[in-house]
Amino acid sequence: MSKSGATPLIRLGAVGLGRAFTVMVPTFALDPRVQLVAGADPLPEARARFEQDFGGRVYTSLEDLLAGVQVDAVYLATPVEAHLQQIQVLADAGIHVLMEKPMALSMPDCLEILAIAERANIHLLIGHSHSFDTPYLRTRELIRGGSLGRIRMMTALNFTDFMYRPRRPDELDTARGGGVVYSQAAHQIDILRLLGGGQVTSVRAMTGAWDTDRNTEGAYSALLTFEDGLVATAVYSGYAHFDSDEFLDWQGELGTIKNPDTYWTARQSLASLTQDRSENEVKAARNYGGPLYQPPDLGEVRARRHQHFGSIIVSCERGDIRPLPSAIIIYGDTQRSRLELPSPAVPRAEVIDELVGVLVDSTEAIHSGAWATATLEVCLGILASATSGEEITMSHQCSVLT
Ligand SMILES: NC(=O)c1ccc[n+]([C@@H]2O[C@H](COP(=O)([O-])OP(=O)(O)OC[C@H]3O[C@@H](n4cnc5c(N)ncnc54)[C@H](O)[C@@H]3O)[C@@H](O)[C@H]2O)c1
Incomplete structure (x- = not known):
């Protein structure tokens, strides 16, 4: 998949190339403001398709992706039980996160995710949500x-x-x-x-x-x-x-x-x-x-x-x-x-609007971690x-x- 237009503003890694990612594919394929430069998933068929569609580098894990390629942010669409551990990995690397909803299944886990992001001073957006x-x-x-x-x-x-x-x-x-x-x-x-x-x-x-x-x-x-x-x-x-x-x-x-x-x-x-x-x-x-x-x-x-x-x-x-x-x-x-x-x-360009707003234009996001915790x-x-x-x-x- 290719798109023409301006130089992308955000180099994005996608981690978890399953159903949620599938629904976001048209957004990533069409929006010139983001470029998917890398993808990670344990499934070889998902990695092969990612290489074919986006020409980016592929990895079996978030850790390998962060070690192998420079990204501005990661779109995290892994199963919800992985979110808490993976936000710590992303925070340690100082990488901003667009995380699929729900961010967690309990209030203590949400509050811990918020604290991790705040301590590391990384931006955390939760979405897509309608x-x-x-x-x-x-x-x-x-x-x-x-x-x-x-x-x-x-x-x-x-x-x-x-x-x-x-x-x-x-x-x-x-x-x-x-x-x-x-x-x-x-x-x-x-x-x-x-x-x-x-x-x-x-x-x-x-x-x-x-x-x-x-x-x-x-x-x-x-x-x-x-x-x-x-x-x-x-x-x-x-x-x-x-x-x-x-x-x-x-x-x-x-x-x-x-x-x-x-x-x-x-x-x-x-x-x-x-x-x-x-x-x-x-x-x-x-x-x-x-x-x-x-x-x-x-x-x-x-x-x-x-x-x-x-x-x-x-x-x-x-x-x-x-x-x-x-x-x-x-x-x-x-x-x-x-x-x-x-x-x-x-x-779903509105998701990229908020991502660009937060990462490039320094505006405040609606769909912050605190917002998603309240939902x-x-x-x-x-x-x-x-x-x-x-x-x-x-x-x-x-x-x-x-
Ligand atoms: N916004 C939406 O419309 C929407 C739709 C579906 C799911 N979701 C959300 O997206 C998240 C994922 O759900 P899903 O339905 O896509 O699940 P899924 O099982 O279809 O996809 C998850 C993918 O992550 C991979 N994976 C698992 N563990 C991993 C790890 N540690 N590192 C990297 N990749 C890993 C799996 O191989 C799989 O390809 C959930 O939080 C879910 O609620 C959102």
């Missing part, structure tokens, strides 16, 4: 502009087939970061915190684990209270037959157009897969460099709309706001207006409230841009 998506960043600007009055309530809903896509064993084990709270609430709560200012005060939630063959949380319904009386409802079902992208003109999470008549295919394929190969094998085969890996068609990628995470309605004193993948609809007292959002030239606290609050039946009070929240 709160980077332009429709939500623009909605935040509209709320802050104040013309609709104070924000009072947010309603977020996402119905998907998440639970029936091929999964690794750890993705179906809550103790190892499985289930939709760690994986999907990490997006939805991040968006609600971005729009609501960041400071959640308490969480009351119930979760659902409705499929004994896939024994982890596949659904949740949560009520979040914020400072100033703002309240948010966050609902997610990964068991859905109804696909809530119907509310978004059938534009999917990654900005592609979906066929409304194929919503059952995930369940159907899973049933047929398990008769011959395990779903874990199939998932691995689809990953970067695997035998079923489908490289992105960069022409098709350029035609995509903005990415999103389901239906969100923001209720303000004098109007409601609804962010969509291609526009934001504003329902005011006397008129309904539509703010068009041109399709992005590079998917994880809410996700852990959902799990704790569902278990105890209690309302859980938050104590590690931070505001947007602090």
Whole structure:
């Protein structure tokens, strides 16, 4: 993969060339501000594909990559249990980090990661999360502009087939970061915190684990209270037959157009897969460099709309706001207006915007380690409230841009 244009601003190493990296490939392939100069993964097929796509040097480990090549930052997309040890290695080398969410599975681990990064004076960004998506960043600007009055309530809903896509064993084990709270609430709560200012005060939630063959949380319904009386409802079902992208003109999470008549295919394929190969094998085969890996068609990628995470309605004193993948609809007292959002030239370019902002322009990032720690606290609050039946009070929240 090649791109023309200006000299890249950031020389990046990618560590962990699995599913998360696969989804970021179009961003790295198309954004001229970053150059992937090296990749590391224990899997030979992922390393071979990386050499073919990016022409960079390849290594089997983070340590070897840091010893072998000079980078400005590392994109860390390894399994979550590796993050704490690897951030120490990166801190010792003085290398800035873009780390995939969730940064860890517990508050002590998050706080330790924050302390390590702070002691070493390295920048730590957490993402991609869908709160980077332009429709939500623009909605935040509209709320802050104040013309609709104070924000009072947010309603977020996402119905998907998440639970029936091929999964690794750890993705179906809550103790190892499985289930939709760690994986999907990490997006939805991040968006609600971005729009609501960041400071959640308490969480009351119930979760659902409705499929004994896939024994982890596949659904949740949560009520979040914020400072100033703002309240948010966050609902997610990964068991859905109804696909809530119907509310978004059938534009999917990654900005592609979906066929409304194929919503059952995930369940159907899973049933047929398990008769011959395990779903874990199939998932691995689809990953970067695997035998079923489908490289992105960069022409098709350029035609995509903005990415999103389901239906969100923001209720303000004098109007409601609804962010969509291609526009934001504003329902005011006397008129309904539509703010068009041109399709992005590079998917997830907002992640590179923040990375360049922090590393090159010395601006403050929204998606800092402290920000992601606060989002994880809410996700852990959902799990704790569902278990105890209690309302859980938050104590590690931070505001947007602090
Ligand atoms: N933002 C998103 O859209 C998104 C999507 C999927 C996953 N994620 C997150 O990304 C992270 C990775 O998840 P995934 O689904 O890509 O997992 P994955 O198993 O598909 O990929 C992980 C990769 O890391 C490699 N690896 C394992 N240990 C390593 C080590 N010590 N050093 C270097 N490479 C190592 C594996 O061989 C594999 O290729 C998790 O934190 C997950 O929550 C984010």
